[in-house]
Amino acid sequence: MSVNKPSTGTDWVDPGDAPELSDAYFDHADEYVGDQLVKRGRPRSVIVRERITIRLEHDVVEQFRASGPGWQTRMNAALVDWLKTHEPSEISL
Numbered sequence: 001m002s003v004n005k006p007s008t009g010t011d012w013v014d015p016g017d018a019p020e021l022s023d024a025y026f027d028h029a030d031e032y033v034g035d036q037l038v039k040r041g042r043p044r045s046v047i048v049r050e051r052i053t054i055r056l057e058h059d060v061v062e063q064f065r066a067s068g069p070g071w072q073t074r075m076n077a078a079l080v081d082w083l084k085t086h087e088p089s090e091i092s093l
Helices: 023-027 057-064 071-085
Strands: none
Touching: 057 071
16 A cells, blocks of 8 residues: 655745846856956866776786875876887887
């Protein structure tokens, strides 16, 4: 047997009681510095990174993961450092 949920009541607020929204209210809805709209949130990074999928040896990934948060950034730094003194074409497969 199903039971009806108890009534939640009708303590509605009359929308007509809401204050009038003046032009001053809408002037502050978006923040501008001069004519430039101020964007909210984290600023875009100068360094643009590309999301890829790559298969690496388990022990290599585990060593970087064990180093804690930021391990992917450290892995990227290790590759950048290696590329300073080597060419990818040097590796024979």
